[in-house]
Amino acid sequence: MEFFRIRRDIPFMRHALVLNAISAVTFLAAVFFIATRGLHLSIEFTGGTVIEVAYPQAAALEKVRASVEALKFGEVQVQNFGTSRDVLIRLPIRGDVKQAEVVGRVFDALCKAEGASTSSQQITTEKGESVSRVVCGELGKEPVHLQRSEFVGPSVGSELARDGVYALLATVAGIMLYLAFRFEWKFSVAGIVANLHDVVIIVGFFAFFQWEFSLAVLAAVLAVLGYSVNESVVIFDRVREAFRKFRKMNSREVIDHAITSTISRTIITHGSTLMMVVSMYLFGGATLHYFALALMIGILFGIYSSVFVAAAIAMWLGVKREDLVRQGPKETDPDDPNAGAVV
Amino acid sequence: MNRYPLWKYAILVIALLVGLIYTLPNFFGEAPAVQVSSAKATLKIDAALVGRVEQALAAGGVKADFVQFDGNSVRARFADTDTQIKGKDAIVKALVPDANDPSYIVALNLASRSPRWLTALHALPMYLGLDLRGGVHFLMQVDMKSALTKKAEALTGDIRTLLRDKNLRHAGITRDGNNVDIRFRDRETLAAARNLLADQLPDLQWSDAPDGSDFKLSGVLRPEAARRVQETAVKQNITTLHNRVNELGVAEPVIQQQGLDRVVVQLPGVQDTAKAKDIIGRTATLEVRMVEESAEAAAAAVGSGPVPFGTERYVERGGAPLILKRQVILTGENLIDAQAGFDSQTHEPTVNLTLDAKGSRIFRDVTRESVGKRMAILLFEKGKGEVVTAPVIRSEIGGGRVQISGRMTTVEANDTALLLRSGSLAAPMEIIEERTIGPTLGAENIAKGFNSVVYGFAAIALFMCAYYLLFGVFSTLALAFNLLLLVAVLSMLQATLTLPGIAAIALALGMAIDANVLINERVREELRGGATPQAAIHAGYERAFATILDSNVTTLIAGVALLAFGSGPIRGFAIVHCLGILTSMFSAVVFSRGLVNLWYGRQKKLKSVSIGQVWKPEPDAAAKA
Numbered sequence: 001m002e003f004f005r006i007r008r009d010i011p012f013m014r015h016a017l018v019l020n021a022i023s024a025v026t027f028l029a030a031v032f033f034i035a036t037r038g039l040h041l042s043i044e045f046t047g048g049t050v051i052e053v054a055y056p057q058a059a060a061l062e063k064v065r066a067s068v069e070a071l072k073f074g075e076v077q078v079q080n081f082g083t084s085r086d087v088l089i090r091l092p093i094r095g096d097v098k099q100a101e102v103v104g105r106v107f108d109a110l111c112k113a114e115g116a117s118t119s120s121q122q123i124t125t126e127k128g129e130s131v132s133r134v135v136c137g138e139l140g141k142e143p144v145h146l147q148r149s150e151f152v153g154p155s156v157g158s159e160l161a162r163d164g165v166y167a168l169l170a171t172v173a174g175i176m177l178y179l180a181f182r183f184e185w186k187f188s189v190a191g192i193v194a195n196l197h198d199v200v201i202i203v204g205f206f207a208f209f210q211w212e213f214s215l216a217v218l219a220a221v222l223a224v225l226g227y228s229v230n231e232s233v234v235i236f237d238r239v240r241e242a243f244r245k246f247r248k249m250n251s252r253e254v255i256d257h258a259i260t261s262t263i264s265r266t267i268i269t270h271g272s273t274l275m276m277v278v279s280m281y282l283f284g285g286a287t288l289h290y291f292a293l294a295l296m297i298g299i300l301f302g303i304y305s306s307v308f309v310a311a312a313i314a315m316w317l318g319v320k321r322e323d324l325v326r327q328g329p330k331e332t333d334p335d336d337p338n339a340g341a342v343v
Numbered sequence: 344m345n346r347y348p349l350w351k352y353a354i355l356v357i358a359l360l361v362g363l364i365y366t367l368p369n370f371f372g373e374a375p376a377v378q379v380s381s382a383k384a385t386l387k388i389d390a391a392l393v394g395r396v397e398q399a400l401a402a403g404g405v406k407a408d409f410v411q412f413d414g415n416s417v418r419a420r421f422a423d424t425d426t427q428i429k430g431k432d433a434i435v436k437a438l439v440p441d442a443n444d445p446s447y448i449v450a451l452n453l454a455s456r457s458p459r460w461l462t463a464l465h466a467l468p469m470y471l472g473l474d475l476r477g478g479v480h481f482l483m484q485v486d487m488k489s490a491l492t493k494k495a496e497a498l499t500g501d502i503r504t505l506l507r508d509k510n511l512r513h514a515g516i517t518r519d520g521n522n523v524d525i526r527f528r529d530r531e532t533l534a535a536a537r538n539l540l541a542d543q544l545p546d547l548q549w550s551d552a553p554d555g556s557d558f559k560l561s562g563v564l565r566p567e568a569a570r571r572v573q574e575t576a577v578k579q580n581i582t583t584l585h586n587r588v589n590e591l592g593v594a595e596p597v598i599q600q601q602g603l604d605r606v607v608v609q610l611p612g613v614q615d616t617a618k619a620k621d622i623i624g625r626t627a628t629l630e631v632r633m634v635e636e637s638a639e640a641a642a643a644a645v646g647s648g649p650v651p652f653g654t655e656r657y658v659e660r661g662g663a664p665l666i667l668k669r670q671v672i673l674t675g676e677n678l679i680d681a682q683a684g685f686d687s688q689t690h691e692p693t694v695n696l697t698l699d700a701k702g703s704r705i706f707r708d709v710t711r712e713s714v715g716k717r718m719a720i721l722l723f724e725k726g727k728g729e730v731v732t733a734p735v736i737r738s739e740i741g742g743g744r745v746q747i748s749g750r751m752t753t754v755e756a757n758d759t760a761l762l763l764r765s766g767s768l769a770a771p772m773e774i775i776e777e778r779t780i781g782p783t784l785g786a787e788n789i790a791k792g793f794n795s796v797v798y799g800f801a802a803i804a805l806f807m808c809a810y811y812l813l814f815g816v817f818s819t820l821a822l823a824f825n826l827l828l829l830v831a832v833l834s835m836l837q838a839t840l841t842l843p844g845i846a847a848i849a850l851a852l853g854m855a856i857d858a859n860v861l862i863n864e865r866v867r868e869e870l871r872g873g874a875t876p877q878a879a880i881h882a883g884y885e886r887a888f889a890t891i892l893d894s895n896v897t898t899l900i901a902g903v904a905l906l907a908f909g910s911g912p913i914r915g916f917a918i919v920h921c922l923g924i925l926t927s928m929f930s931a932v933v934f935s936r937g938l939v940n941l942w943y944g945r946q947k948k949l950k951s952v953s954i955g956q957v958w959k960p961e962p963d964a965a966a967k968a
Contacts, residue, residue, distance in 0.1 A: 052784075103616065103777070103779070104616065104617055120615045120617060120618055124424075124451055125782065126424070127373060127375065127424075127453060128374075128375025128376070128421075128423075128424040128427045128451055128452075128453065129375070129451060129452045129453045129594075129612055130450055130451035130452060130592075130612075131477075131612050131613070131614055131782065132613055132614065132615040132618055133614035133615050133781075134614065134615050134616075134617065145781070145783075146614075146779070146781060147780075147781045147783070147784045148778075148779060148780045148781060148784050149616070149777070149778070149779045150777070150778045150779075151774075151776065151777040151778075152775075152776050153484075153774075153775035153776060155484075155775060156482065156775050156776050160910065163908040163909065163910065164908070166908045167904045167905055167907070167908035167909060168904075170904035170907065170908065171900060171901045171904040171905075174900035174901075174903075174904060175897055175900050175901075178896060178897060178900060182893070215909075215911070215912055215913050216843055216846075216912065216913075216916070218913070219843065219905055219909070219913050219916045219917070222901045222904065222905055223850060223898075223901055223902070223905075223920060225901050226897050226898040226899070226900055226901025226902065227854060227897075227898055227901075229897040230857075230893060230894030230895075230897045230898060231894075233890075233893045233894060233897060234890055234893070234894065237889075237890060237893070264864060265860055265861060265864045268810070268860045268864070269856065269857040269860045269861070271806075272803050272806065272807075272853060272856045272857070272860065273850075273853035273854055273856070273857070274853075275799060275802040275803055275806065275853070276795075276799035276800075276802070276803060276849050276850065276852060276853030277799075277849075277850070277853060278799075278802075279794075279795050279796075279798040279799030279802060279849070280795040280799065280846060280849050280850075282795075282798070283791055283794035283795045283798055284791050284792065284794075284795045284846065285787065285788070285791040287474075287788065287791075287842055288791070288792075288795065288842065288846055291843075291846060292846075295850070
């Protein structure tokens with residue numbers, strides 16, 4: 001099997017203007033949605049309480065909402081989570097409410113709404129572990145079950161947001177330094193612009209659809225940033241090699257040649273990674289849902305941006321043969337294993 | 344040219360063996376066990392207890408797989424839950440004769456089922472994070488401001504004692520935040536006091552200034568002393584938490600410092616947050632003060648008069664109000680231990696306190712001066728004080744051993760002792776993050792994470808084998824080897840596996856295949872260019888390496904940034920992500936090359952390699968290579 005049977009270099013850069021215009025429009029749209037709609041940040045960043053409860057039958061959301069609202073903890077969000085039996089309740093931070101008691105009181109209220117009361121019980125699991133748990137009603141016939149709860153204080157949230165920004169900055173700085181050291185500043189700028197444009201577009205998706213932006217999504221975004229930069233690295237490597245090999249080609253032809261000769265590898269590796277991410281999306285459940293989604297968008301746009309955007313920006317910045325091929329005789333030795341990557 | 348020297352194969356075989364051995368414990372699952380831990384802070388569990396537990400089991404006719412000592416508890420593992428219950432009963436019968444005053448906590452929990460020879464090699468299964476196992480997680484903030492204030496308060500007391508001992512008369516000592524101001528009538532006393540205090544209390548930095556007709560000496564806590572106070576406060580709180588958590592009988596509690604002023608507590612198997620919080624969240628500090636017994640105070644206590652100057656009104660446990668002097672005699676810091684016991688003569692239940700040297704001295708002085716008066720032990724929780732007990736001082740008490748007795752049941756004595764013990768928190772703590780995960784959700788998360796990895800791996804394996812044929816098989820084996828190494832390294836490091844960690848494993852595999860695609864594409868390209876099969880394999884591996892290194896470095900940069908700035912779930916992800924990149928370099932390059940060399944390397948006149956169709960641009964030259 002061989003998917004890519006390319007006879008001559010595809011003139012990608014002839015369409016550079018169109019491709020860049022598409023990028024610019026998507027990018028601006030993403031920025032627009034981030035600015036106007038904002039992000040639906042998870043409680044990890046904003047602080048607040050999340051409670052997940054499970055009912056044995058499809059849950060009556062209105063009833064749940066009414067019983068929680070009666071507690072007057074502020075604006076309540078109630079929604080299904082994964083299945084119709086699971087319910088997720090979100091509560092904001094309120095200065096006048098003792099946060100540590102919120103979960104217990106909400107569960108009490110939900111249990112009362114089902115006509116039972118909560119009690120703390122010591123249970124021995126089938127495997128033989130003794131576990132203490134809050135049980136609603138009779139054990140084994142519980143009308144509502146507390147699956148998970150999470151409370152994050154306001155100070156923790158703002159710190160996580162700050163650390164997230166630091167992590168992003170450190171990644172960008174690290175990658176730029178590496179590219180500048182490995183190649184040249186024009187590539188460094190091109191590579192980071194192309195990949196930050198991915199980041200903005202992923203975040204733009206989250207803003208547009210109001211998907212929940214959690215810590216896991218942030219990790220996915222940073223992982224994608226590191227992952228798709230290497231795509232640009234591979235192409236830049238080829239660009240450098242082609243500048244050395246084909247002295248008659250101009251910059252545009254060299255870039256076309258570099259992209260053409262790496263396109264098959266690019267699509268196969270991204271395809272493989274995508275298979276894994278799709279598997280996570282399908283089987284990973286609600287917790288990994290947005291994490292996998294962010295990775296999927298990131299990988300798809302990563303192919304596009306590192307192939308078309310990064311190279312085009314390097315071209316607009318006026319990358320020349322002299323920028324790369326002047327490092328002396330040792331560097332031009334094709335058998336030197338340190339001379340740069342080739343595919 | 345495609346032959347590895349023997350030592351390289353030897354390294355690969357060793358890596359494979361080590362990988363297998365350390366991955367193995369994760370497959371055995373868990374067996375029912377009984378854990379015996381200490382119920383009293385003063386009782387240290389040691390290896391000698393193993394013998395007692397074994398005897399108890401033998402006496403009860405119960406057979407355990409093994410009984411072993413692991414740091415601060417003794418665990419016995421059983422074949423099934425029935426034997427486990429019998430075993431627990433036998434141990435309880437032997438070790439806990441009085442259920443009201445237990446010396447040991449005997450709890451049911453789980454132990455790894457992996458055989459002993461693996462454990463002996465320190466091959467242990469990975470810890471499962473709370474999101475996979477169920478349990479409670481708390482992040483607690485230590486109130487450093489109050490730790491510092493307390494230190495300043497204690498220093499103020501020390502100053503008072505020092506000046507009185509040396510007969511240096513002052514015109515008043517006041518504490519303003521963390522600063523202490525002392526007023527003097529004349530300059531000579533100030534100079535003498537300054538010399539004395541600078542010598543005796545090196546934690547304070549002194550400066551003097553005239554203040555009206557008086558002279559003022561101001562002391563500021565030195566930054567290094569403040570830092571020391573904060574460090575010890577966190578450490579002491581962690582120790583206290585350890586003791587309290589023991590009372591829950593949890594199998595593998597995690598209590599760790601995070602950052603400068605935070606403590607993480609994770610209690611697997613506990614779902615009842617209220618109970619856990621009751622015990623660990625008891626953010627209490629202890630103070631000993633004198634009861635004001637004047638007529639005005641008595642009037643204020645019943646509510647018919649104002650509270651006299653220099654006193655405060657508190658409520659005793661049980662409801663009766665008490666008027667206490669503001670001055671603090673002792674704090675929880677001076678209390679080493681509090682235990683319930685019995686008076687040797689009257690056989691009444693008592694609470695026995697042990698004070699440190701400084702506390703003993705102060706206590707002796709105070710009791711000598713106040714025989715017949717009442718003192719009160721106050722417990723502060725979240726800024727609110729409650730009188731735990733207010734006994735009458737019968738005689739001067741020296742030596743730091745204090746016995747409180749009278750009108751108490753055994754249970755009350757135990758409660759009081761527990762409350763006083765919990766008072767030895769150096770600074771109050773507040774829960775700033777709390778997470779509970781139910782056990783069913785944990786099991787679901789394991790299954791989901793496992794399925795994601797398995798199906799994703801299968802999809803990649805199928806594709807690689809179909810597209811690159813035998814080279815695809817080698818790549819798939821290398822990927823499997825990568826997974827094995829990654830799990831082995833995580834088990835060796837005893838890392839905690841979480842759902843984001845499993846996601847990172849999946850992602851690491853998805854990204855690791857990149858290296859093999861690079862190599863295989865490069866080999867095809869060499870073949871297309873007309874190289875002989877052996878030369879193509881050689882060149883493919885050699886030339887792809889630089890690119891593999893490059894692509895992994897950029898990914899690693901992002902991973903390290905996440906590791907440096909991430910916390911909680913992100914850290915788990917980042918650790919696995921970084922390790923995955925490192926193991927993939929080894930497996931994709933060295934291991935897959937080893938397989939290829941083993942298969943093709945010996946054939947001197949190799950005509951073709953099975954790497955799928957290699958298409959050549961010239962139509963007539965297209966052929967299966």
